[in-house]
Amino acid sequence: MTILRAPFAPAAKAVPAPSRDRVLDLIRAGCLVVVVVLHAVMAGIEVGESGIQIRNALENQQWFTPISWIIQVMPLFFIVGGFAGITQWRRMRDSGATPADFVRARLVRLARPALVAFAAIAAALAVATAAGAPAELLAQVGFRMGQPMWFIGVYLGISALVPLLGRLHERAPRATLAVLVACALGVDQLAMATGIPAIGFGNLAFVWLAVQQIGFWYADGWFRFRSDGQLLTGALGAFALLLASTTSGLYPADMLANLNPPTANLVLLGVVQVCLLARFTGRLAVFVERPVVRSAVDAIGKHSLTVYLWHMPALVLFAAVLLVLGLPWPEPLGFEWWLTRGSWLAGVAMVLVPLTAQLGRFERGSTGTPRRARGLAPAGVLVAIAAVVAVLVTGFTVISATIAAALLLVALRMQHAPAST
Numbered sequence: 001m002t003i004l005r006a007p008f009a010p011a012a013k014a015v016p017a018p019s020r021d022r023v024l025d026l027i028r029a030g031c032l033v034v035v036v037v038l039h040a041v042m043a044g045i046e047v048g049e050s051g052i053q054i055r056n057a058l059e060n061q062q063w064f065t066p067i068s069w070i071i072q073v074m075p076l077f078f079i080v081g082g083f084a085g086i087t088q089w090r091r092m093r094d095s096g097a098t099p100a101d102f103v104r105a106r107l108v109r110l111a112r113p114a115l116v117a118f119a120a121i122a123a124a125l126a127v128a129t130a131a132g133a134p135a136e137l138l139a140q141v142g143f144r145m146g147q148p149m150w151f152i153g154v155y156l157g158i159s160a161l162v163p164l165l166g167r168l169h170e171r172a173p174r175a176t177l178a179v180l181v182a183c184a185l186g187v188d189q190l191a192m193a194t195g196i197p198a199i200g201f202g203n204l205a206f207v208w209l210a211v212q213q214i215g216f217w218y219a220d221g222w223f224r225f226r227s228d229g230q231l232l233t234g235a236l237g238a239f240a241l242l243l244a245s246t247t248s249g250l251y252p253a254d255m256l257a258n259l260n261p262p263t264a265n266l267v268l269l270g271v272v273q274v275c276l277l278a279r280f281t282g283r284l285a286v287f288v289e290r291p292v293v294r295s296a297v298d299a300i301g302k303h304s305l306t307v308y309l310w311h312m313p314a315l316v317l318f319a320a321v322l323l324v325l326g327l328p329w330p331e332p333l334g335f336e337w338w339l340t341r342g343s344w345l346a347g348v349a350m351v352l353v354p355l356t357a358q359l360g361r362f363e364r365g366s367t368g369t370p371r372r373a374r375g376l377a378p379a380g381v382l383v384a385i386a387a388v389v390a391v392l393v394t395g396f397t398v399i400s401a402t403i404a405a406a407l408l409l410v411a412l413r414m415q416h417a418p419a420s421t
Contacts (some may be wrong), residue, residue, distance in 0.1 A: 045334035072255035075270030082215020099163035124162035143395035155387030200261030223278035235275035303360035
């Protein structure tokens with residue numbers, strides 16, 4: 001991360017970021033498309049004498065490792081989120097809002113559509129159970145649908161810390177980022193030294209907070225004032241460190257394996273990505289203004305959270321239709337399987353698009369903050385995170401999805417209840 005040694009302009013003197021950045025809108029939309037396509041391609045469904053089995057078709061495939069360096073876009077997601085978070089917070093702060101106002105706005109923005117999704121999944125699983133669907137199959141489906149929900153809980157948690165970390169960033173940008181990176185490295189080393197991989201889940205906080213912090217630097221305009229040479233040097237330097245850490249065997253070479261639990265390598269990957277983003281911003285700015293691209297970016301951006309929440313249920317629904325129709329299922333990774341991936345993706349999209357169109361309205365709506373409710377925002381965040389944890393522990397089941405939906409409802413209701421004095 002040598003590029004960060006260049007002179008830093010204090011945040012108070014930094015060029016303010018615009019409220020919207022079309023290039024970052026493009027990046028966010030592109031990352032979301034990559035995630036949806038990746039999850040759809042990963043779905044390895046086998047139908048045989050032992051029943052229906054669902055597995056990750058790309059797991060342990062050596063040829064996929066170099067590709068994972070390109071399609072691991074979660075650092076970019078959180079960098080863009082950091083930019084959006086600090087920009088929104090500064091704008092709200094300038095208008096007289098409090099940190100609790102910001103936290104509540106973020107909570108409502110995320111929890112409303114998640115509540116609808118979790119409640120619908122609980123109902124669908126209950127219907128499937130009553131209809132006699134095999135319990136083992138429903139367990140597999142619930143597990144696969146629940147895995148991506150980690151993003152909702154983590155994103156909500158680190159977004160709630162934007163006012164605090166934004167203040168630390170304005171006072172000591174280098175030190176704040178350095179401490180977060182050091183904590184991430186410390187968690188990695190402790191997990192390796194003890195042989196307890198679960199320790200690594202502590203980096204659900206430190207890794208993504210560090211990556212979000214890079215988004216603060218981007219919002220300050222720091223990367224915009226680096227030369228092309230500096231940006232390429234930063235990208236190559238971080239890439240070299242990634243190569244060293246993976247070829248030495250210290251970290252997995254598969255960047256998707258570095259996601260669960262997250263490792264400090266994702267911070268390095270984030271540096272590579274943000275440097276390349278800044279280097280090619282000019283070209284991307286021209287590209288995003290093409291009418292077709294602009295329309296697609298706007299459509300995806302308007303319903304991005306809905307797309308994320310519903311892409312796995314859409315996949316499951318499409319697969320269920322194919323199973324009911326009795327269509328053949330090719331062997332995962334075989335020639336016929338690859339040949340049908342285009343139609344598979346198209347089918348998932350055909351289900352996801354109308355779902356998004358109908359349910360996207362829950363992503364919008366008033367987020368005005370009653371003054372009496374402001375003190376409950378942090379507690380609401382903790383309750384909402386507990387809802388996501390309930391799903392991650394067991395996957396989606398009728399019980400876990402119902403509990404999660406109830407907790408999200410409580411978190412939202414807390415924002416309208418009188419605060420204690």
